[in-house]
Each structure stands twice: as C-alpha cells, then as structure tokens.
Amino acid sequence: MAEASRKSQLGGPHTKEATEKGDNLECAVCLQNCVHPAQLPCGHIFCFLCVKGIANQSKKCAMCRQEIPKDFIEQPNLLEKPYQREASEGFDGGYQWFYEGKNGWWRYDPRTNEDIEQAFQLNLPLVEILICGEIYVIDITNNWQYCKKTPTRKRSIKRDKIENLVVKGEAGLLR
Ligand SMILES: [Zn+2]
Ligand SMILES: [Zn+2]
The missing domain is CATH 3.30.720.50 (Signal recognition particle alu RNA binding heterodimer, srp9/1)
Incomplete structure (x- = not known):
C-alpha cells in the first residue's frame, strides 16, 4: 500500500540561521520583514516592536513559548542599531x-x-x-x-x- 508522498520532509536543517541583516528576516508575528530585528535568548528573531507586543501579552516567544526575560525590552538583543539608518x-x-x-x-x-x-x-x-x-x-x-x-x-x-x-x-x- 501506498507510501505515496514522502518527498518533502520538513523540519530540516536550521541552515538559514539568519545572521544576515534584517532585510531578509521574516517576523513570525507580523509576517513581514523584521523592523529592528531582535533576537530572543531562544534564538528566535522578531521585530523589536512585535517582541514588545508579545512581552506585554503572553510574555512567551511566539515560536517556541520560551519565556521572554523581564528585562529584554529594556535591553534587547538587537541585530542592528536603529541609528544605522540615518x-x-x-x-x-x-x-x-x-x-x-x-x-x-x-x-x-x-x-x-x-x-x-x-x-x-x-x-x-x-x-x-x-x-x-x-x-x-x-x-x-x-x-x-x-x-x-x-x-x-x-x-x-x-x-x-x-x-x-x-x-x-x-x-x-x-x-
Ligand atoms: Zn514583526
Ligand atoms: Zn523562541
């Protein structure tokens, strides 16, 4: 009997670790390119403002539910400085x-x-x-x-x- 489609096994490599600058990073909260990409301790990256939004609400990473540290909004781990854009x-x-x-x-x-x-x-x-x-x-x-x-x-x-x-x-x- 059929094992018809086993062609694409998702969940593959974490290759696209996204160390590239913001431009190509998609934010899983707003589904657009990240603005002020900020990386949580779990490694997931969202717009700073989107993190701020979820930090006010569920207080958990929108991808893996790991808790967002209390001081993250004051001291976010930004992947680029906002004032690089002058x-x-x-x-x-x-x-x-x-x-x-x-x-x-x-x-x-x-x-x-x-x-x-x-x-x-x-x-x-x-x-x-x-x-x-x-x-x-x-x-x-x-x-x-x-x-x-x-x-x-x-x-x-x-x-x-x-x-x-x-x-x-x-x-x-x-x-
Ligand atoms: Zn976003
Ligand atoms: Zn996460």
Whole structure:
C-alpha cells in the first residue's frame, strides 16, 4: 500500500540561521520583514516592536513559548542599531514622522513612518496602525496619536526634518 508522498520532509536543517541583516528576516508575528530585528535568548528573531507586543501579552516567544526575560525590552538583543539608518531617509527632502514620548521627540519605526506618510500624501485625516500588538490611531489632522484602547491618552506627533529636533531615539529604542 501506498507510501505515496514522502518527498518533502520538513523540519530540516536550521541552515538559514539568519545572521544576515534584517532585510531578509521574516517576523513570525507580523509576517513581514523584521523592523529592528531582535533576537530572543531562544534564538528566535522578531521585530523589536512585535517582541514588545508579545512581552506585554503572553510574555512567551511566539515560536517556541520560551519565556521572554523581564528585562529584554529594556535591553534587547538587537541585530542592528536603529541609528544605522540615518537621517538621509525621509520624504520631500528629509521629512519624517515623530511622536512625543519620554522627554522629547521619538522617531517612528520605518514601516510606521511610511504608513503615516502614505496616509498624509493621500490627504487622509487619520490612519490606524498596528504597533506592538495594539491599534493606534494616528490623527494627521490634529497631529496626535492614541492607542485605540486609551483614546484619552494622546501624544503629539509631527512631520519634520530630523535636524530640526532633538530626537531621543526610535520606536522606544534610545539613540
Ligand atoms: Zn514583526
Ligand atoms: Zn523562541
């Protein structure tokens, strides 16, 4: 009787250990290329913001359920420094999106930055974006953002050039 298909045995080698820089790493949480790839002690790699999201919720690796150390968010093991991506990027000659956070202005992560800019270019009044597992409303008309769960806690946002601001860091990662 048939042993018809035994052609592909998955679960093979861990070859693609993904030491390459972020670009080709797919994050198993958001299913997109990793932004600020961070490696957990178990070896799995996700976007920093995605880890932050799961650290707030299940506190376990989304792949293997190993616990995420309590101090991981403060001291993440990042595979690249966020500020390797420098001010050169930006729209219309260097404009980027910032939000007001601890002691000053913070830059959005590159993906969120692009999503907001796209909405801005389309003249949308606001855009909803999933950040850290929560939906944020980015209100472009009023220049503020809030988490949909806590709409009273608003933070200022703005579109500006990085050289006009003292920027503390990016997406919660200190400069
Ligand atoms: Zn992700
Ligand atoms: Zn894991």
